[in-house]
Each structure stands twice: as structure tokens, then as C-alpha cells.
Amino acid sequence: MAVSASSPLDLAALARPHLSPVLGRYFERSWSHGEGHRLYDTAGRPYLDFACGIATTALGHHHPAVTRAIHAQADRLLHVCNALGYVEPVGRLAELLTDSLPVPLDTVFFSNSGAEAIEGALKLARRVTGRPGTIAFSGGFHGRTMGALAVTTSNLNYRAGYEPLLPGVYLAPFPNAYRDFGGDDEAATAGAMAGLRQLLAREIPPSEVAAVLIEPVQGEGGFYPAPPAFLRELRALCDEHGILLITDEVQSGYGRTGRMWGFEHARIVPDVVCVAKAIANGLPLSAVVTRRELQERWGPGAHGTTFGGNPLSCAAGVAVLETIRDQDLVANAAARGAELKDGLAALMAEDDRIGDVRGPGLMIGVELVSDRASREPDGATCDALLAACADAGLLVLSCGTWHQVVRFIPPLDVTADEIREAVAIFGAALRGLPRAGGTTGA
Numbered sequence: 001m002a003v004s005a006s007s008p009l010d011l012a013a014l015a016r017p018h019l020s021p022v023l024g025r026y027f028e029r030s031w032s033h034g035e036g037h038r039l040y041d042t043a044g045r046p047y048l049d050f051a052c053g054i055a056t057t058a059l060g061h062h063h064p065a066v067t068r069a070i071h072a073q074a075d076r077l078l079h080v081c082n083a084l085g086y087v088e089p090v091g092r093l094a095e096l097l098t099d100s101l102p103v104p105l106d107t108v109f110f111s112n113s114g115a116e117a118i119e120g121a122l123k124l125a126r127r128v129t130g131r132p133g134t135i136a137f138s139g140g141f142h143g144r145t146m147g148a149l150a151v152t153t154s155n156l157n158y159r160a161g162y163e164p165l166l167p168g169v170y171l172a173p174f175p176n177a178y179r180d181f182g183g184d185d186e187a188a189t190a191g192a193m194a195g196l197r198q199l200l201a202r203e204i205p206p207s208e209v210a211a212v213l214i215e216p217v218q219g220e221g222g223f224y225p226a227p228p229a230f231l232r233e234l235r236a237l238c239d240e241h242g243i244l245l246i247t248d249e250v251q252s253g254y255g256r257t258g259r260m261w262g263f264e265h266a267r268i269v270p271d272v273v274c275v276a277k278a279i280a281n282g283l284p285l286s287a288v289v290t291r292r293e294l295q296e297r298w299g300p301g302a303h304g305t306t307f308g309g310n311p312l313s314c315a316a317g318v319a320v321l322e323t324i325r326d327q328d329l330v331a332n333a334a335a336r337g338a339e340l341k342d343g344l345a346a347l348m349a350e351d352d353r354i355g356d357v358r359g360p361g362l363m364i365g366v367e368l369v370s371d372r373a374s375r376e377p378d379g380a381t382c383d384a385l386l387a388a389c390a391d392a393g394l395l396v397l398s399c400g401t402w403h404q405v406v407r408f409i410p411p412l413d414v415t416a417d418e419i420r421e422a423v424a425i426f427g428a429a430l431r432g433l434p435r436a437g438g439t440t441g442a
């Protein structure tokens with residue numbers, strides 16, 4: 001198909017015959033470019049981007065510092081492979097990244113994607129502890145590769161037809177306060193800890209568990225935060241039994257929750273932290289961070305990569321972390337997040353199709369239900385809402401097993417005006433959606 005640079009393009013028509021349909025898509029729109037917090041389609045129409053390429057373009061599009069860093073590095077060196085020696089942005093990013101983490105997390109292994117970071121963390125845990133077992137939490141999402149998939153249970157379609165997956169994986173109940181414990185964090189903590197202890201008494205002894213893997217805020221599973229008290233009890237249990245605590249900060253990290261790292265809300269320090277998504281504002285990059293001793297025991301050659309930690313992504317990564325630090329964007333995420341949550345809570349007060357508004361910082365989920373008392377998930381309304389928001393110029397995404405949760409993941413440098421704009425569009429879109437009985441929500 002001929003491509004003209006001047007007319008609005010239907011890129012879907014161009015791409016569909018050759019791109020695999022296996023990739024699930026939120027939208028079928030054709031994108032031209034991005035500027036700041038707006039994405040533009042090929043007809044030149046702007047959209048306020050509160051999807052951020054699934055929590056990845058945390059500084060928005062065409063950010064001057066990131067773009068400058070990428071251009072400068074592209075002019076100098078694209079690839080050499082870290083196995084062949086040292087390149088400046090790689091070392092600088094490792095230093096900045098570990099500076100952003102608590103002591104003793106001081107050593108980084110770079111790879112390309114979130115799933116790869118999870119694979120690396122699981123391999124490290126097995127090799128270093130000499131134990132076979134991994135405990136993950138029901139409803140979690142950690143990626144699509146076979147190892148990461150073995151610890152992923154947010155949606156049946158991700159796993160169906162791929163068994164047998166990695167052996168030695170055990171699932172514990174996640175402390176999902178909204179869905180399973182009537183919104184009570186204390187009950188969720190007690191219930192999930194009881195489930196975990198039962199698992200350790202009945203299915204696998206703690207002495208055979210290498211690692212416990214958890215998202216501090218479940219992401220794809222539905223934006224469910226783990227109560228801080230639960231994370232503290234989990235930390236204590238891991239300490240008691242010599243189990244490594246891995247936090248998957250792929251979505252919840254990098255200032256997203258109004259703290260640099262999701263685990264900070266619980267005042268714990270994990271043994272292993274997995275990082276990806278926002279780390280290079282859209283270039284592929286991920287990291288496994290631990291204390292030095294663990295990666296020394298992992299041992300030279302025990303893991304590797306060709307592209308992981310490439311100079312271009314790392315140069316972007318340095319610009320991202322310097323910008324977050326210099327512009328105090330973690331504080332901005334906390335302040336703007338509170339405004340966003342207030343705005344959405346006001347919508348919830350006027351519309352009982354919203355069952356819950358939750359989440360720290362700029363990681364906010366709005367759960368759609370058929371009625372508030374039953375908490376019956378309403379994926380159809382959520383899907384319609386996403387489409388209506390996009391039609392009105394706001395990009396938001398869904399998550400949750402029944403895609404019943406609208407997730408708001410705006411850029412970390414979002415402004416108060418943009419928050420107001422998003423809430424206004426979202427509210428109008430919801431009011432315009434017919435209720436099950438046939439009338440609109442207004």
C-alpha cells in the first residue's frame with residue numbers, strides 16, 4: 001500500500017494484513033506523533049495522554065532532555081554489548097538508579113523488558129538460594145515469557161494453552177481489600193497472611209522457597225494496592241525463613257505512586273527490585289537491582305544479554321532520572337494524584353456505577369460495577385467508557401481480570417489543569433453512557 005505523507009493515514013488498514021492479530025489492542029487509532037502530554041492521530045487530532053504507553057512515557061512525549069540525550073548518544077555509539085566492556089551512560093545510570101533506592105540495593109543487572117527483569121530475578125533467586133520454589137500472588141501480572149507467565153494469574157487468556165509452565169510456582173492469596181475483604185485493609189492483611197502460612201504448612205516448606213514475588217500495587221490485575229501492613233509482615237516472614245523478597249516495580253516504580261518506589265509506602269526494603277517501563281521513557285530497558293553480595297553469588301556468566309542495558313536506552317534513562325530528581329516529580333505525582341483522586345471520588349459520589357476509586361499517587365484505578373452493593377464487575381461499561389473518553393480526546397486504559405477497572409496513569413509532570421481536564425472529560429463520558437436500563441447516567 002502506498003503511503004502519502006500529507007493525507008491522514010489509516011495505519012490500521014496498512015498494518016493489519018501483516019501484523020499478528022495475537023496482540024490485544026485497546027484502540028485501532030492511527031498515531032502520528034506526540035508532544036508533551038498530547039498524542040496526535042494522523043488527522044492531527046490531539047488526545048490528552050493519560051495512558052503513557054502503559055505507564056511508560058512518564059515524562060510525556062518529545063521531552064527535550066530525553067530527546068537531547070538520545071540524539072547525542074545516537075551520534076556517538078548505538079551498541080557494543082556490555083559483555084565487551086563499559087560505556088558511560090550504562091555506568092552513570094546504574095549509579096543514579098541505585099542512588100534512588102535504599103541501602104543496601106547497590107547493584108544492577110540491565111535487560112530489555114519487564115518480563116526479562118522478572119526472569120532474571122527468578123533465576124537469581126533459585127541459583128543464589130539453591131531452593132526450587134517461588135511464591136507469587138493470585139491476580140498478579142509479571143509478563144508474558146514462560147517464566148514470567150508462570151507467576152502471572154491476572155487473566156486466564158494469558159495462560160491458557162501454555163501449560164506446563166515453570167514448575168515450583170505456588171500461589172498465595174493477594175490481600176485484595178476491595179474484592180475479597182469488604183474494603184478492609186486489616187482483614188485483607190490477616191486473611192492473606194493466613195493463606196500464605198497455610199500454603200507454607202501444606203504445600204511447600206519455607207526451607208524450599210527461594211523467593212516471594214509481589215507487586216506493591218497489583219497493576220494489570222486491577223490496580224489493587226497491597227496494604228503496607230501486609231508488606232511488612234511479608235518482609236518479616238521472608239527474613240525468618242531466609243526467603244528473598246522480590247518486588248515487581250515495573251508499573252508501580254519510578255515515582256508512579258507518589259513515592260519513588262511502591263514498597264516505600266510500607267517502609268520495607270526488598271532483596272530484589274525489578275524495574276522497567278518508565279525507566280527510559282519509551283526505549284526498551286529494564287533492571288534487576290539487589291545488594292552486591294547477591295549478584296556476586298549469582299556469579300559471572302550465570303545470566304546474560306546482547307541488547308540489555310544498551311547505551312541509547314541508558315542515555316535516555318539518565319535523562320529521565322535526572323529530570324525526576326531535579327524537578328521533584330515524585331512530589332508532583334503525590335500532589336496531582338491527590339487532586340485526581342478527589343475529582344474521581346466526586347464523580348463516584350454522583351454515580352453508583354463507580355464501585356471504588358483507589359490507589360496511591362498517579363496510579364489510580366476506578367472500578368466499574370453493576371451495583372455498588374454486589375461489587376459485580378462491569379467490564380462492558382468500562383470498555384464503553386474507554387472508547388467514549390478517547391472519542392472526547394482523553395486516553396485512559398483498563399485493567400483487571402474482567403477489564404472492569406479504568407486506570408489513570410498520567411505523566412509524572414502532569415499539571416493541575418490537565419487533571420481537571422481529564423476529570424471533566426471522564427465525568428462527561430460516564431454521564432453520557434446508557435445505564436443497563438437504557439437511560440444515560442446524567
Ligand SMILES: Cc1ncc(COP(=O)(O)O)c(C=O)c1O
Pocket residue numbers: 054113114115116118141142143144215219220248249250251252276277
Ligand atoms: C508489574 C508488571 N511486571 C511485568 C510486566 C511485563 O513487562 P513487559 O511488558 O515490559 O515485559 C508488566 C507489564 O505490564 C507489569 O505491569
